[in-house]
Amino acid sequence: MAQVLHENTGFDQITVKHPGGFEVILYNHQGAIHAYRNSCPHVGVGLDWGTGRCLSGPNELQCALHGAVFVADTGECIAGPCYGQSLTRIPVRVEDGKVVCG
Numbered sequence: 001m002a003q004v005l006h007e008n009t010g011f012d013q014i015t016v017k018h019p020g021g022f023e024v025i026l027y028n029h030q031g032a033i034h035a036y037r038n039s040c041p042h043v044g045v046g047l048d049w050g051t052g053r054c055l056s057g058p059n060e061l062q063c064a065l066h067g068a069v070f071v072a073d074t075g076e077c078i079a080g081p082c083y084g085q086s087l088t089r090i091p092v093r094v095e096d097g098k099v100v101c102g
């Protein structure tokens, strides 16, 4: 059964709670919604360091702790201590304008 992660797609990047009890980074790339578990491959902390924000440039997410940089629409780390690793993608889709999972 679909569960709503966010009521709309009117954001560039936000962090939300997943029904599974973990945080999810939502990124809107030209209308395509990408979702990743908010856990840095380096040591497993949230990229946003509690602010909800980790979008650091065009199509770029950055971890606040040691500065790892990720391509926002693929999740691949392209700089920093976890270079070559990736964020864990969470399957989501848009239904009736809402971001849903499940």
Ligand code: FES
Residues within 6 Å of the ligand: 040, 041, 042, 043, 044, 045, 063, 064, 065, 066, 067, 068, 080, 081, 082
């Ligand atoms: S915890 Fe993210 S770069 Fe170290």
